[in-house]
Amino acid sequence: MFKIMIKTPVKVIYSKFACRSLHGSVRKCDKFENPFTRTFRVLKDDLSRKKQQLMQPTTSGVANVFPSHADIVIIGGGAVGSSIAYWLKQKTNADALKIVVVERDPTYKECSTVLSVGGLRQQFSLPENIQLSLYGAEFLRTLKKRFGPDAETNFTPHGYLVLASEEGAQQLMDNQKLQKELGAVNVLLTKEKLKERFPWMNVDNVELGCLGLEKEGWFDPWSLLQILKKGAKDLGTEYIHGDVVDFNFTARSDIMVEGTQQGSYEGINELIVQLPNGERKPIKFAYCILAAGGHSGEIAELAKIGLGPGMLSVPLPVQNRKRYVFNFKCPGIPPGINTPLTVDYSGAYFRRECLGGSFICGLSPPPEEEPIADNLEMDHSYFDEKIWPILANRVPAFESIKVTGGWSGYYDYNCFDQNGIIGPHPYYFNMYIATGFSGHGIQQAPAVGRAVAELILDGRFQTIDLSRFSFDRLIVDKPMFEIGIY
The missing domain is CATH 3.50.50.60 (FAD/NAD(P)-binding domain)
Structure with missing residues (x-):
């Protein structure tokens, strides 16, 4: 040293x-x-x-x-x-x-802050990340007391739902135990409980899920x-x-x-x-x-x-890494308005965006498929080839979805x-x-x-x-x- x-x-x-x-x-x-x-x-x-x-x-x-x-x-x-x-x-x-x-x-x-999806969760494996995000929830809860009655971020408290395969189930249980010890409020759901609570989900290859009950959701990052x-x-x-x-x-x-x-x-x-x-x-x-x-x-x-x-x-x-966020509409009967931000064990995620069957989704690529980060142009083929097959398998109602828009933003990516x-x-x-x-x-x-x-x-x-x-x-x-x- x-x-x-x-x-x-x-x-x-x-x-x-x-x-x-x-x-x-x-x-x-x-x-x-x-x-x-x-x-x-x-x-x-x-x-x-x-x-x-x-x-x-x-x-x-x-x-x-x-x-x-x-x-x-x-x-x-x-x-x-x-x-x-x-x-x-x-x-x-x-x-x-x-x-x-x-x-x-x-x-x-082009700031990472305003182009993020504004997620808030405590479902991490490192205690530092859990504690940082627990305080993030407390800070949002007390915004008006600290900054006045006009301070508003439109927090949506529907939580995160993290899914695990049979191989990842033990790690999900270990993480959840640590999260609860540090003050997070979430619950483990078996395959049967997942289907009972979220009937729109295909759980055939899911072993376990962890659902945040409090202090998780999403908000407006610009605000x-x-x-x-x-x-x-x-x-x-x-x-x-x-x-x-x-x-x-x-x-x-x-x-x-x-x-x-x-x-x-x-x-x-x-x-x-x-x-x-x-x-x-x-x-x-x-x-x-x-x-x-x-x-x-x-x-x-x-x-x-x-x-x-x-x-x-x-x-x-630390470098800029480009990430895509896609908007899509679900015809027919979509998952309900209280649907959590759902993270498949493949890494693909989706959540409701307002009403009317509108959703946003995304998926971080593996290192060998990183998109060029010198511009914020969208590549809609990424949705068709990488994200849609995962979503359609997990939610049958998503089989006929079509992209309606989206945006790309930068992560301040720590390569280490x-x-x-x-x-x-x-x-x-x-x-x-x-x-x-x-x-x-x-x-x-x-x-x-x-x-x-x-x-x-x-x-x-x-x-x-x-x-x-x-x-x-x-x-x-x-x-x-x-x-x-x-």
Whole structure:
């Protein structure tokens, strides 16, 4: 293992709050500033900035006064990035931290968040994923209390139904036992009970099913994103429209890294943002959080992650992976309106979408059949060749269905083990990572935001221990795989 040794205390750069810690408490500074002088200086700066903002109104949440510095810069303003910003502000005095979120597309038209199906489930095999999604359910339950009466995500509480073959039945039982121990509410159904409860289902080659009874279902991901973003902005977070295109590096003689030469450590405390007009501007920061979804891997390379020596030789293995979601209508008598989101042991899933016999469905392809992820064009033959035969076998009423539409979106796919990477980078003491959720990000965003805020403000996880999801597992080659149901 590599170790970082700091020869002298690291002098962390804070913006206008240079005499305050991350908790807002007064600390010693290298140069004392009279409190009254500091107060008037800060007020003067704030009034000047507000005056400029009033003279140049903002549009689409994009500030016209570009910030030259921030205590914390978050790269990515989707659900995870906005949740982190919200929790950092919520856990401190709103003015104690200057937080800037850099988002490449404020319309979010290709964002993983808004193109997901908005599922919420606790039917996982890893305790961390179960706990993250349990808190996601609690967060949705208390939205109005936290954000006001207009906070609404249209949660549909019909649960998940996960099916298992004879080979996968034992794993389904093991998973369900762990889920219930951690607080999930679900029930195992035998083949006979499945047929009794869901008469529309062909259960000939199904051995067992697990049905979520509470805290599972689906919701509108766009609404959750807007709630999190508004919550962060109302507490003072600033959103910038731009692309992070580079980092500036600073030699640090006070830090030594095992495995490198003395005096060779280079830290980061500034990134470069390219604005929509092509102009490039720097932002200095004390901390940087990488939460850029499927683009996180390429941004990490700008910080030499995966391209340098020692710990920097290990890349951040997160890429965009394209997934299709198809709409179809079922003629005749379709499964009822309380039908759960049903996951066949082949991986194909379907659920109701509004009324009138409308459904959506999908299926993640095996690695060798991954579609090209450089565009969001649909391939309707994928439905005909891969998904329809599975659905028609499982639900006889689906034999004559026809596709009526659909969309494609990106997963921030972690190629290492398909689970989130959460926590500090082992080389850069001031860079944190929250990405690679591989389709689980929208339901886990509330808990991930809280967890990252705990790491930065409290120095450790306080609610859910996500230590096993750290970047370190890439270095020691210890993947955290979810065990699938077959």
